Amino acid sequence: MNILTFDIEDWFHILDNPETKGVSEWSKFESRIHQNMEIIFNILKANNQKATFFCVGWIAEKYPEIIRKIVDSGFEIGSHTHYHQLVYEQSPLEFEIDLIKSIDTLESVSGQKIRYFRAPGFSITNETPWAIEALIKHGIEIDCSLFPTERSHGGFHDYGKSEPVWIECDGMKIKEMPINLHSFMGKEIVFSGGGYFRLFPYGVIKNFTKKSDYVMTYFHPRDFDAKQPMVPGLSMFRKFKSYYGLKHTEAKLTNWLNDFEFIDLNSANERIDWINTRILKMN
Numbered sequence: 388m389n390i391l392t393f394d395i396e397d398w399f400h401i402l403d404n405p406e407t408k409g410v411s412e413w414s415k416f417e418s419r420i421h422q423n424m425e426i427i428f429n430i431l432k433a434n435n436q437k438a439t440f441f442c443v444g445w446i447a448e449k450y451p452e453i454i455r456k457i458v459d460s461g462f463e464i465g466s467h468t469h470y471h472q473l474v475y476e477q478s479p480l481e482f483e484i485d486l487i488k489s490i491d492t493l494e495s496v497s498g499q500k501i502r503y504f505r506a507p508g509f510s511i512t513n514e515t516p517w518a519i520e521a522l523i524k525h526g527i528e529i530d531c532s533l534f535p536t537e538r539s540h541g542g543f544h545d546y547g548k549s550e551p552v553w554i555e556c557d558g559m560k561i562k563e564m565p566i567n568l569h570s571f572m573g574k575e576i577v578f579s580g581g582g583y584f585r586l587f588p589y590g591v592i593k594n595f596t597k598k599s600d601y602v603m604t605y606f607h608p609r610d611f612d613a614k615q616p617m618v619p620g621l622s623m624f625r626k627f628k629s630y631y632g633l634k635h636t637e638a639k640l641t642n643w644l645n646d647f648e649f650i651d652l653n654s655a656n657e658r659i660d661w662i663n664t665r666i667l668k669m670n
């Protein structure tokens with residue numbers, strides 16, 4: 388099963404960087420989201436392809452026409468928080484207030500009920516079970532925020548195989564559809580979006596996909612924007628990771644959509660045998 392999702396934010400919504408931390412920094416940059424969204428819409432239209440869009444509430448507030456176009460084009464939306472902050476850097480209360488604001492904003496702009504959520508940077512960790520509790524409390528049915536292994540910032544250890552699971556937390560349950568990991572030279576990597584998707588030639592991506600029974604993609608509007616400026620404050624390594632190979636993303640994704648079947652979260656949810664899916668206990 389291959390699931391196509393996009394995180395809808397602007398080119399300057401870069402995490403872990405003081406120069407792009409929050410609203411007061413974001414206001415210094417010019418938006419490029421409209422032109423980049425058009426590229427995504429065109430790819431999907433040309434391939435008659437469904438997808439799920441996790442949207443930042445701040446974007447919905449500023450540019451409601453973008454959210455309306457996603458919905459009017461027949462796509463489903465989820466929340467990608469309101470102010471795009473790392474969950475493990477927030478207090479439980481800050482997280483919950485932000486979640487409510489994003490859900491309220493996205494529901495009022497889209498007219499859709501918000502049932503899906505993805506945290507910025509897959510930042511729900513073993514240390515933040517309160518985030519899962521808040522998601523359940525506010526009506527989220529499927530979470531896509533877990534990075535199923537340990538990594539430098541956060542990650543979720545003891546997840547086991549990267550596949551959909553039930554998360555049980557404080558006696559309540561939620562469906563989890565995490566990012567998928569793939570072994571490469573002794574390391575567990577994510578090839579379905581971000582730096583590695585752009586770094587690897589398409590043949591490698593194709594080969595990894597054939598070997599995977601669960602692929603969860605994540606693309607951003609900026610991934611298709613080879614002309615974007617670089618945000619200030621990044622190390623050489625992060626510059627490479629953030630900007631390498633941008634001009635090939637569109638063609639690579641198009642090849643990928645041609646070679647494999649991709650579905651949205653709603654279809655994936657219907658196909659998964661949730662009755663026999665394993666349960667992962669948190670806290």
Ligand SMILES: [Zn+2]
Pocket residue numbers: 394396400467471506507508
């Ligand atoms: Zn994001």
